[in-house]
Amino acid sequence: MSWQNILGHDEVVEQFRHALAQGRLASTFLFVGPSGIGKRRFAEALAKTLLCQQNPTEQMNPCGMCESCRLFESGNHPDLQIVEKPDDKSTIPLELFIGRDDRRMREGLCHHLSLKPFLGGRKVAVIDDADHLNAEGANSLLKTLEEPPPRSVLILIGTSADRQLPTIRSRAQTVRFRPLPEEMLTELLRREGLVTDDTEARRLVGVAEGSLTRATTWADPAFWQFRGKLLSHLAEPASGSVRFAQALNSFVEEAGTQASARRDRARQALAQAAEFYRQLIRGLVGAPLAEDREVRGSVERAIASWPGDESTAAECLDRCLTAIEQVDRNANQATVLEAWLDDLARLGA
Numbered sequence: 514m515s516w517q518n519i520l521g522h523d524e525v526v527e528q529f530r531h532a533l534a535q536g537r538l539a540s541t542f543l544f545v546g547p548s549g550i551g552k553r554r555f556a557e558a559l560a561k562t563l564l565c566q567q568n569p570t571e572q573m574n575p576c577g578m579c580e581s582c583r584l585f586e587s588g589n590h591p592d593l594q595i596v597e598k599p600d601d602k603s604t605i606p607l608e609l610f611i612g613r614d615d616r617r618m619r620e621g622l623c624h625h626l627s628l629k630p631f632l633g634g635r636k637v638a639v640i641d642d643a644d645h646l647n648a649e650g651a652n653s654l655l656k657t658l659e660e661p662p663p664r665s666v667l668i669l670i671g672t673s674a675d676r677q678l679p680t681i682r683s684r685a686q687t688v689r690f691r692p693l694p695e696e697m698l699t700e701l702l703r704r705e706g707l708v709t710d711d712t713e714a715r716r717l718v719g720v721a722e723g724s725l726t727r728a729t730t731w732a733d734p735a736f737w738q739f740r741g742k743l744l745s746h747l748a749e750p751a752s753g754s755v756r757f758a759q760a761l762n763s764f765v766e767e768a769g770t771q772a773s774a775r776r777d778r779a780r781q782a783l784a785q786a787a788e789f790y791r792q793l794i795r796g797l798v799g800a801p802l803a804e805d806r807e808v809r810g811s812v813e814r815a816i817a818s819w820p821g822d823e824s825t826a827a828e829c830l831d832r833c834l835t836a837i838e839q840v841d842r843n844a845n846q847a848t849v850l851e852a853w854l855d856d857l858a859r860l861g862a
Contacts, residue, residue, distance in 0.1 A: 516558055516562075516573060516574070518554065518558070519551060519554060519555055519558055520551065520693070520697055520701065521550070521551065521691070521693040521694060521697050522550075522551060522555060522690055522691075525555065525688060525690060526573065528688070529559060529573065530571065530573050533570050533571040533573070534571040538666070539666075539685075539686040540661035540665060540666060540667065541658055541661065541666075541667045541668075541669070541684060541685040541686065542666070542667070542668045542669070542685060542686050542687075542688055543643070543669045543671065543674065543677060543681060543682065543685040543686065543687045543688065544556060544668060544669065544670045544671070544688050544690060545671050545672060545673055545674050545677075545687060545688070545689055545690065546672065546689060546690030546691065546692070547672060547690075547692050547722060547723060547724050547727075548672055548724055548726055548727070549721075549724030549725050549726025549727050549728075549729075550690055550691070550692055550693050550723060550724050550725065550726075551690070551693070551725070552670045552690050553639075553641055553670055555690070556639045556641075556668045556670060557595075557639070559668070560585070560593055560637040560639065560666075560668070561575045561582065561585045562574075562575050563634070563635050563637055563666060564581045564582075564585060564590060564592055564593065564632070564634055564635060564637060565579060565581055565582055565634075566579040566580060566581045566582075566632060566633075566634060567579040567582075580632065581632050581634065584632075591631040591632070592630045592631055592632055592634065592635065592636050592637060593636075593637050593638070593639075594622055594625045594626075594637075594638045594639070595638070595639045595641065596609045596610070596622050596638070596639070596640050596641070597640075597641035597642050598641075598642035598645045600771075600772055600773045601772060601843075602645075602843070603645065603842045603843040604645045604646065604647040604650065605640070605642060605645050605646055605647075605650050606650075607649055607650055607653060608621060609621055609622060610622050610623055610650055610653045610654060611623055611624070611653045612624060622638050622640070622654075622657075623653065623654065623656070623657050625638060626638050626657055626661075626662050626665045626667065627657075627662050628662075630664060634664070635664045635665065635666060636662065636664065636665040636666070637665070637666045637667075637668070638665070638666075638667050638668070639667075639668045639669075639670065640667070640668070640669045640670065641670045642670070642671075643669040643670055643671040643677060643681070644671045644672055644673070644676045644677075644841075646669075646677070646678065646681065648678060651678040651680045651681055652680065654667075654680070654681070655680060658680070658681070658684040658685070659684065667685075669681060669685060674687050691723070692722055692723020692724065693723045693724070693725065694723070695718050695723075698718050698721060698723060698724075698725060698728060699714045699715075699718055701725050701728075702714055702717060702718070702725075702728055702732075705725075705729070707728065707729060707732045708732075716805075717731055717732055719803075719804070719805060720785075720788070730777050730781060731781065733781075735764070735767065736778075736781050739760075739764045739782070740785060740807070741807065742757070742760060743761075743782055743785060743786065744785075744789060744807060744808065744810075744811035745811065747786055747789045747790075747811060747815065747857070748811045748812075748814040748815040749814075749815070749818070749861075754854050754855065754857075754858040757854065758850065758851050758854050761782060761850055761854070762847055762850060762851075764778060764782065765778045765779050765782075765846060765850070772843070775846060776840055776841075776843070776846065779840045779846050779849070779850060780837060780840050780841070782850075783833050783836050783837045783840065783853070784833075784837065786833045786857075787830055787833035787834060787837070788803075788808070789808060789811065789812065789815075790826050790827075790829045790830035790833060791830060792808055792809070792812045793812050793815055793816070793819070793826045793829075794823050794826045794827060794830065796812050796813070796815075796816050797816060797819065797822060797823040797826060798823050819861075820861065821860070821861070825860055825861075828860055829857055829860050829861065832853060832856050832857065832860070833853070836849055836850070836852075836853040
């Protein structure tokens with residue numbers, strides 16, 4: 514893990530370089546920005562920098578040779594702990610912060626930070642998926658946030674400061690990350706072998722919203738085959754909702770047995786639907802539509818027979834965003850999708 518792999522966030526790198534040079538590094542940070550733009554990678558590079566035993570931290574250039582750097586690269590650094598939401602959970606389990614019932618405050622992230630550094634430098638902890646902290650988990654961090662152990666750094670990673678509990682927001686320094694620029698995202702897609710020509714690159718960049726993770730997910734050819742059916746249905750949501758619900762559930766189930774893969778498929782469909790309604794709102798108020806011809810065509814068909822106005826389209830958009838939140842919280846996907854389609858049919862009737 515090196516800073517050469519951190520692309521698109523030069524301003525944030527300089528922000529930390531300046532803070533380290535001034536000796537004014539905070540003890541708790543909240544990294545926020547769209548998913549899939551490199552916040553986790555940045556946090557890991559920062560952790561390696563802070564833990565390096567050889568080069569001064571203000572250089573932002575971990576040596577890669579000292580014992581700390583070698584342990585970091587092997588994934589066994591005793592002064593680093595990373596906590597994330599398990600795939601089968603809707604929130605981060607409390608025991609990851611304060612230990613299991615029989616080991617309360619003798620293991621977990623809070624215990625890790627309370628110990629003296631094993632290698633004599635700093636203790637660093639990273640909480641990924643901080644959007645999935647519940648009140649109990651946030652409260653368990655309260656003492657650590659209010660009285661940070663000496664030479665400890667805690668980094669929380671989320672998508673929005675508004676999704677964090679006040680307990681977290683008021684005690685952390687918020688660092689905002691921007692979506693990746695289109696040209697940089699295009700270069701990353703080529704580097705990862707996800708695109709072979711400019712047309713394919715433009716198509717993925719157009720839906721990725723500056724996120725490499727989202728672009729990777731949308732690179733699935735099966736989705737683009739299904740998208741036409743989805744857009745056709747959204748243009749006339751009152752027709753064939755039962756039949757389309759079966760097609761949608763089949764599309765989700767074809768992702769495989771892993772819950773995360775099915776959740777990604779469901780989220781893909783919902784995100785595309787949300788974009789459809791954003792474009793529909795634009796069309797209804799006379800604003801220019803997206804360049805994507807397939808989306809534009811479906812929106813124009815919808816406008817020709819739309820029974821409501823832009824407020825009705827906004828309700829449909831809001832319903833899509835609610836369904837995305839429900840999928841992210843690991844609600845039963847079949848139930849979420851069926852209820853979502855029923856509501857769209859009602860609103861568009």
